[in-house]
Amino acid sequence: MRISGKTAVITGGAKGIGATAARIFCEQGAQVAIIDFDEQAGEALAQQLHAEGFDAAFFKADVSNETDVNHAALLINEQFGKVDILVNNAGITLDAMTLKMETSAFRHVLDVNVTGVFNCTKAFLPSMVEAGAGRIISTSSIAGTGGNVGQANYSASKAAVIGMTKTWAKEFGPKGITVNAVSPGFIETEMIKTIPEKVIAQIQQLIPYPRFGKPEDVANAYLFLASDEASFINGIVLEVDGGMLK
């Protein structure tokens, strides 16, 4: 029960890493608000967790839409009374080689992966500032530090997450709030299912630890940064990638 009594908001919590984090955070004693734009998957997960006796609820929002996010924040603050932990996990890819990448695809990925993190952080910060405590954990990627072929948009967005994290660590550390990022390598979720088998085999060669990551590998890193054990860790990028060579 490492985050017992805390209220955590997990964006992109309907599926993949976020859904695993929602379950692990519940099991560790937190009340969990799941934000996602996939209403069906989000409601189903919240109902399942509720049926198992956990305190979880779903709130529909597109993180790139400020009005949506502010509305969800209002409802979450009303229902739970406070938010102690924000996990900015929602993210998308729209891959293409740069010369074939539409500007709209470039902008869309930045809208979700960068503006989405900004919108959610801005929406949940005021109650943390008022409480003089809080944890913000955002999701970068090895693409943000090393770059990935065919992912100029995604790599730029995940580098931006690191920039925002380090800025907010300085801006909000003095208010008792820590801000950190997790940088996953290749994790077995829907996100990497579109990668051709040949490329998967090449990627495998670059991971010294002999397997792909699992959603719980990343969710447990979120949990650590949200726990009391990490109270003096601020502004870091925690790599969860099996030591992937970049």
Ligand code: NAD
């Ligand atoms: P996923 O596609 O399995 O799940 C993403 C979730 O975010 C989904 O539930 C989706 O509905 C939600 N979402 C997407 N856009 C949204 C929006 N605009 N508003 C609200 N919700 C939205 O992806 P995942 O693999 O679980 O990835 C989670 C995070 O980890 C992302 O930020 C991703 O970039 C990052 N990441 C993943 C990998 C990987 O290999 N899977 C590697 C590095 C980083």
